[in-house]
Amino acid sequence: MIIPAKNKPVLPLTISVKEIESIVEWFDQHQRSLYIIGWSYLGSQLKIEELFYRAILQVHKELPKFTRSTSFELRVLSIFIRICRELSIENSLIASEESIFHALQQLKEQEREVLVLTYIKGFSREQAAQLFQVSPEEIKELLFSGFQLLRKGLGNGECYQGCKEYQKLYVDYLERKLERRRKIDFEMHIYHCHNCQDDLASLQETILNFSETIETFSEPAGFMENVKERVSQRENLLKQKKTKRKRIGLILASVLVLFMCTGFFTGIFSKIYYSLTEENQELRVFLQEDLGERLGLEAESNGVKIKIKSVIADEIQTLIFYEIEDTNENNQYMINIDDGIFIEDEMKIMVANTYPRYFPPDMELDLNKKEKNIYHGKMSLRPLKENDATIQLNINKVMKLKRNSSGSYVNMVPEEGEWKFDIPVTKNPSVEYALDEEVEIEGAAVLIDKLILAPTGTILQYGLKNEQPEKRIEMINFKNLEINNKLAEADLYGNSYVHAQNDLRWSKFQAHFKPLFEKETDEVKVRFDSVYLSIVENKTIALDASKVYPQTFEYAGSTISIDKVEVGQPSIVVISNHEIKNRAYESLNFNIVTEEENISMEGDYKGVIVDKNGKEYDMNKSPFIYEELEQPRHFFTVQSFKIKGEKVVPKSLDIFGYNTTKYLDNEVELDTELIVKDEAGT
Known part of the structure; x- marks a missing residue:
């Protein structure tokens, strides 16, 4: 019989929302089991310290939302596992030297979590099912598949082939949860089936090995002291900030009285006030110039809260400053004006023959580096026709922002929701x-x-x-x-x-x-x-698929190679020039003439980006941020064309001219x- 770990859930009698110390104490009492769960994900003490620290802060943040319908421990573990997942993605996994944990780290996420919760935290299947929002039967299936994969990871699972209809009963049998009739039937089958005997014995050995490893595992001495110290330092810093804010409030109150008494409240006071109270530097300047006002409109959907902070409108555009907060996880979202927004009666209230400005995601903004779950952005809408209007803005999609592996640019993943705003706008003159x-x-x-x-x-x-x-x-x-x-x-x-x-x-x-x-x-x-610049310079080069390629020709001071001319389905023409130093052209304007008319071609281009200092960036390999390059130029190096149709014969390459960039002073x-x-x- 296999008995799960003995540490049963202990619920706190009272936890104060304002006192984070009581949450720290709860984590201290449960540190051993939580440490083992963290180790199964991360395999590093430093990372587990970060895990405990983040989890304590997140529990404190979400504590007001806790309800009596769900146990405190389940809510905490839900947060704890969520942060385990985040850290295991953020950091490359460090495999534990302990073979059991090394094998455990290779399991699929849900199978690993079910094993550690039932055999480390001592959860019942019903509790685990409540946490993962699945049925107890699915928890049993995950336990079995998890132990099978764990056995395989330990190098013992390849040669065991038990009967599938009886494999489903292994876990219940070992935990003595089979009813008597089924237990007798199971034991009779095992007695006669050598495959199931070997399979069951091997699985039981894996479970015993896993349980013994858990029982003998211990967290490092003084582990929680480091976490407590970090939490304490943060609390002291927050108290200092609160004191500073109170001091600023007193100063502002004094300044307010002073300016009201002297008659200079408008203008001077707004510059001082917004310099102290508005974080967004760009918006702050607009507010100081009295070109808009704070709105603070909010709407929430699926845990994503959008706040419209302010609107600055003129005859060029309607500029909306917003803030998006992920209240459940550490994600950042932005609004894409081309996907997911709708303005009621847009053509009635806005100038039709204009297009909104494009603002790419600004992940380098200091504000957007400050908190992982909040993004500060802006979007441009068409200018208003009248001086005053109310914009009925409906948003049904936001974009989750994620850097790619090199960190050079941001991927945008759409997520749906429903956010609606009535935004009052006054247009400023130009x-x-x-x-x-x-x-x-x-x-x-x-x-x-x-x-x-x-x-x-x-x-x-x-x-x-x-x-x-x-x-x-x-x-x-x-x-x-x-x-x-x-x-x-x-x-x-x-x-x-x-x-x-x-x-x-x-x-x-x-x-x-x-x-x-x-x-x-x-x-x-x-x-x-x-x-x-576009330069006109005509040249025609005959193409003959029967010749051996590559062949070269001279154009605009460069030697260009025709690498391939091939007749087929499709026919293919490839030209290239990898020498870009002192090259007159960046790209060619040309046409491929064929024996047939009204053909269709599909092009593929390769090239390099070169900045003003001559440094090259391979568009397909080197990570770089285009916006940070000084006066970049794009040189085409290979241009390939597929000519669709039934063995279309290319006859000539007709070049009309080329494009190039000239730096000016x-x-x-x-x-x-x-x-x-x-x-x-x-």
Whole structure:
């Protein structure tokens, strides 16, 4: 007979929500069994100390939500196991030197947890079933499969083949839980079946070995003292912060009285007040400039709480600052404006021919590093038509943020829910200045058209010629603008097409810069960073699938290789050039001519990213963060094409030209002319 460990659940009579010491004491009383559970996941004392520390804090945080319908111990163990899982994912597993634990660490998550709870914590199957929200019968099946895998992990399970219908009774028989009639039938079968005899004996030996290991296992002396010290230090720090907040509150109260008495409450006080009370530095500046107010709208779904902190609106966009808290686990979520949000009557209240700005997840923001379960973000919506409106925002999906293994970028996993907000918004005015000056950049004409000073951003509108010269600017990257001796840095994601084009000679674009909160200026300095050029240079190269490849040809000062021309289903053409140093082009504009018309092609491209200093980054191998590179260029190295159809024959490679980036150091100083709008905004 196998008897589970004797330490039965002991429920505390009273635990104070405010006193974390009582929770620490409960963990101290149960440290041995909890330590063994932690060891089965982590195999490291340092990690288990971190496990105990996090679990104590999380229990203290969730304690007000505990109910009498579920035992205290079950709730604590649910939290404890959840953090075990998190730490086992965050850290590479250190296998225990003890062979039983090494084998235990290889089990599937649920099988391992059922074994440790029933044979370490002494839980009944009913208690384990309640914790994992499964039936007691499923717990029995998990016990059997867990011990089978444990036996296999110890190198003893390959040669045992008991009868499946009787294997289901092994655990009940060994724990003396079989009713008499079934027990007699089972023993009669075992007496005659040598396979089941060997199988049962081997499994019993594994269970005995496991139980003996647990009984002789002991946690390190003084283990809980380290955990208690960390909790104590944290509590002292929190008390200091509370004292500091009280002191700040007294100072604010004094300042409030002072400014109210002197008549300077508006403006000066708001700058001091928000500098002390608003964590988000970007939002803080808007609030200090009196461009918005705190809202504090909240909605919760599936344990994910979204708070709308504030809205800053102008004629460019409606900028919403939000905060998302995972109240159950340590996940961070963001809102994706392209997936999961709906605005009622959007086209009635918002300007139709505009598109919201894109803001990627900002995991490097100090606030987003502060707490693992809270994300601070912003999203851009279309600008309002009227000065005042209520935005009925419905969100049915948020994106869970997770870094990839290299930590270089963030994966977004959608999770559904339902969050609804009625958001009151007041639009702030913007000021527009006409510039209307044509300049020459890299031999091509550029129209510097308009300057817009808005609360949420500074915008420079410019135009590119619609003609098709031999050298054409496709895109301009600006360095900064200087207005009233203030620099506005360019926004990396800030180039947008102007949909309302009133001059057919030019294609108008808007470059976005950081806000300066300026309303008047008589001049602006424009500094350029780089241009992306399209160069016309025609060349035709005959293709012949009967020839031996690779073959090379010269173009734009480079030697380009035709690696493959193959007729089949599909037909394939591959060209390459891995030499990028001093190469004139970054990518080629070309077409593959075939004997047939109206064919379809599928392309595949490989390349490298090169920063201004010449350092290369392989897009498929090297981890890097694109936003942190200085003036990156993208060089294509291999271009492969599959031509779909019945053995389509490629005849020639027709090159029309190429694209390249030129770095600039140009500066243009322009006078401004205020544009006065009528009541209709024209």
